[in-house]
Amino acid sequence: MHDRGPARTRSPHWKRVFTLAVMLAAATAVGLGAWFNVQPAQARPGNTCDPEPGHGLPGCHVETTTTSTAPAAPRASQSTTTTAPPVTPTYIPDPTGGRPYVDQNNCLACHGDPSLKDLMTKQRPDGSTVALYVDPAVLSYSVHRFTDCTTCHTDRPHDVPTPLTKLSLAEKCGSCHQHQYSQYIASVHGAPQTSGNSDPASCTDCHSATSSPHNVVRVLDPSASTYPKNIAQTCAKCHDDPELMAKYGIVEKVYDSYMRSFHGKAISLSGESAALQQLKTATCVNCHGSHNISSTSDPTSPVAGMENLAKTCEQCHPGAGVEFAEGFLGHKEADSRHIPQVYWGEKFFFVFTRVVLAGGVVLVVGPFGRWGVEQIKRRRKPPGKEE
Amino acid sequence: MATSGATPDRLDGDHIRRFDIHQRIQHIMMFSSFTLLAITGLPMKFSEWGISQWWIGVWNGLDNMRAVHHFAAWIMMAACVYHVVYLLVSLLILRRPFPVHMLPRLQDFKDLIQDVKYWVGLSNEKPRFGRFSYREKFDYWAVGWGITIMIGGGLILMFPVQAAKIFPGWVIPLALVAHSDEAVLAVGWILIVHMYFAHLHPLVFPMNKSIFTGKVPLHLYREEHPLEYAEIMAAAGLEPTPAEEATPALRPLPESAPGLGEPGSLMPVPVEASPRGSGPDNSRAMGPA
Numbered sequence: 001m002h003d004r005g006p007a008r009t010r011s012p013h014w015k016r017v018f019t020l021a022v023m024l025a026a027a028t029a030v031g032l033g034a035w036f037n038v039q040p041a042q043a044r045p046g047n048t049c050d051p052e053p054g055h056g057l058p059g060c061h062v063e064t065t066t067t068s069t070a071p072a073a074p075r076a077s078q079s080t081t082t083t084a085p086p087v088t089p090t091y092i093p094d095p096t097g098g099r100p101y102v103d104q105n106n107c108l109a110c111h112g113d114p115s116l117k118d119l120m121t122k123q124r125p126d127g128s129t130v131a132l133y134v135d136p137a138v139l140s141y142s143v144h145r146f147t148d149c150t151t152c153h154t155d156r157p158h159d160v161p162t163p164l165t166k167l168s169l170a171e172k173c174g175s176c177h178q179h180q181y182s183q184y185i186a187s188v189h190g191a192p193q194t195s196g197n198s199d200p201a202s203c204t205d206c207h208s209a210t211s212s213p214h215n216v217v218r219v220l221d222p223s224a225s226t227y228p229k230n231i232a233q234t235c236a237k238c239h240d241d242p243e244l245m246a247k248y249g250i251v252e253k254v255y256d257s258y259m260r261s262f263h264g265k266a267i268s269l270s271g272e273s274a275a276l277q278q279l280k281t282a283t284c285v286n287c288h289g290s291h292n293i294s295s296t297s298d299p300t301s302p303v304a305g306m307e308n309l310a311k312t313c314e315q316c317h318p319g320a321g322v323e324f325a326e327g328f329l330g331h332k333e334a335d336s337r338h339i340p341q342v343y344w345g346e347k348f349f350f351v352f353t354r355v356v357l358a359g360g361v362v363l364v365v366g367p368f369g370r371w372g373v374e375q376i377k378r379r380r381k382p383p384g385k386e387e
Numbered sequence: 388m389a390t391s392g393a394t395p396d397r398l399d400g401d402h403i404r405r406f407d408i409h410q411r412i413q414h415i416m417m418f419s420s421f422t423l424l425a426i427t428g429l430p431m432k433f434s435e436w437g438i439s440q441w442w443i444g445v446w447n448g449l450d451n452m453r454a455v456h457h458f459a460a461w462i463m464m465a466a467c468v469y470h471v472v473y474l475l476v477s478l479l480i481l482r483r484p485f486p487v488h489m490l491p492r493l494q495d496f497k498d499l500i501q502d503v504k505y506w507v508g509l510s511n512e513k514p515r516f517g518r519f520s521y522r523e524k525f526d527y528w529a530v531g532w533g534i535t536i537m538i539g540g541g542l543i544l545m546f547p548v549q550a551a552k553i554f555p556g557w558v559i560p561l562a563l564v565a566h567s568d569e570a571v572l573a574v575g576w577i578l579i580v581h582m583y584f585a586h587l588h589p590l591v592f593p594m595n596k597s598i599f600t601g602k603v604p605l606h607l608y609r610e611e612h613p614l615e616y617a618e619i620m621a622a623a624g625l626e627p628t629p630a631e632e633a634t635p636a637l638r639p640l641p642e643s644a645p646g647l648g649e650p651g652s653l654m655p656v657p658v659e660a661s662p663r664g665s666g667p668d669n670s671r672a673m674g675p676a
Contacts, residue, residue: 325556
């Protein structure tokens with residue numbers, strides 16, 4: 001409980017700039033996409049989408065007049081003015097009362113229709129099923145809700161080989177988030193993807209509570225799986241899975257030991273309404289890195305070896321040296337070989353506190369018991385005898 | 388602790404002075420900071436409990452609660468410094484006698500054995516205490532041990548980086564173990580033992596105000612510290628007063644009159660057989676004098 005380091009959040013400044021850049025890129029993409037794909041609008045109102053595969057985007061491109069009256073968010077006007085698309089973007093008010101979102105090509109006329117949910121599935125090579133249904137209520141809270149479907153799904157989404165793999169998903173995200181992608185693809189999570197191992201996490205495994213690209217929320221949104229209070233649980237989705245971890249020789253119960261630590265307690269003790277400033281405690285990513293995460297056995301890892309670890313500690317604990325870093329139990333419980341001083345200290349205080357408290361209980365129960373016995377004896381006696 | 392022994396000026400009307408103003412202030416500093424430390428520290432140890440989460444919310448976050456914890460810690464450390472300075476001034480400047488009554492001695496162990504015998508019914512005699520009973524001595528020295536652990540561990544946790552420059556790194560996790568376990572012990576001891584003997588046990592229920600007023604009623608002093616009571620009375624050259632006659636006795640009663648009165652009663656039960664009356668626990672006065 002001694003963490004007094006500065007807030008460990010990413011610089012809001014470059015984040016704002018980056019977000020703006022992404023927005024502009026997305027808006028440009030939307031605009032250009034719309035420009036090159038404008039077809040005479042065919043009257044396909046409502047949910048009368050042709051269920052046959054390969055019916056193509058133009059058929060679904062429906063300009064609806066009813067939705068153009070939807071409340072325009074401030075950012076909406078920005079995206080329209082910067083790229084001046086030839087068609088008016090359709091800001092769909094979420095029927096459940098959610099926030100508006102963009103569906104430039106009315107994809108959700110089919111893909112957001114719950115009644116077609118069961119029809120729209122695909123099989124992955126491994127036999128598992130991927131749903132092609134996108135819940136509009138979820139979409140309306142996505143950080144990308146003003147990014148049209150075609151930005152990621154291309155202008156001819158029905159011609160794209162789907163479903164995506166974790167690698168192709170990361171590549172897709174990386175087409176905008178290039179810096180993060182270049183870090184990720186070299187990381188311990190990203191590198192195995194290139195050789196076909198899809199065990200490690202990809203973008204949406206961390207950035208979405210359901211590993212779905214459609215409900216990625218902002219990193220510092222309190223509901224985000226990447227919010228400081230939620231990161232440990234997010235990492236624990238894989239790192240608290242003993243079977244999966246055993247496969248990679250990771251034996252430490254990293255989640256439990258983190259939650260026992262100063263940092264974990266500070267996080268778990270911050271209330272549900274804790275402001276970001278109150279969450280200035282190290283989470284998994286502050287020590288291990290995020291997009292550029294590396295194995296702890298990698299000598300370049302920020303937690304590999306006491307020298308690196310001390311430098312990592314120093315980010316929040318100014319002046320922390322190797323000796324300070326050695327005080328960290330390293331996600332392990334102390335035992336007779338690993339920091340034995342702490343192990344024997346635990347044993348001593350375990351016995352000591354219980355023996356002393358038991359003695360204290362005897363000290364109280366003894367006299368109180370005798371007093372009680374005397375009381376009972378006295379009541380049984382005839383009052384006259386007391387004089 | 389460093390008050391002079393059984394001198395006549397200890398007597399104040401129907402009370403005996405037991406704690407001077409410094410001891411009372413030290414106690415107020417101790418219990419107020421202790422309470423604050425406990426209610427702001429335990430939620431950190433038992434962080435996974437729902438009530439801890441709720442309580443931190445009351446403080447509007449861990450940072451605030453921890454700030455109060457640190458503030459209370461400085462109060463407690465100030466109380467310790469006060470106590471040490473008080474002792475040194477008493478001994479070296481005021482030239483008061485060394486507080487030997489607080490030192491453990493063999494008689495304390497014998498008193499404990501006698502108490503256990505009394506509790507289980509092997510004896511009808513309670514041990515007779517002087518200035519401090521073995522329980523009070525234990526309380527004092529336990530606080531001495533406990534507060535050393537608590538302040539030592541607490542300072543390491545408060546300044547971990549600086550601590551690691553002086554000590555090996557493992558003192559930080561060890562300090563956490565010691566500080567948090569010792570805290571639970573201290574809270575448990577205060578709640579169970581100290582609260583019982585100071586406030587809840589039948590003689591003084593519901594509350595013993597002597598640590599705030601500094602004075603103990605005569606009848607209570609005679610009950611709890613009979614040996615020192617006798618010394619004070621002898622030093623004052625006082626014969627038993629009529630009021631005293633009506634209160635519990637120190638004088639031994641004949642073996643033929645057991646079971647009169649009730650231990651722990653504040654209501655005196657006069658007995659003709661004894662010149663100083665009989666009362667609660669009449670037979671315990673047969674104990675070692």
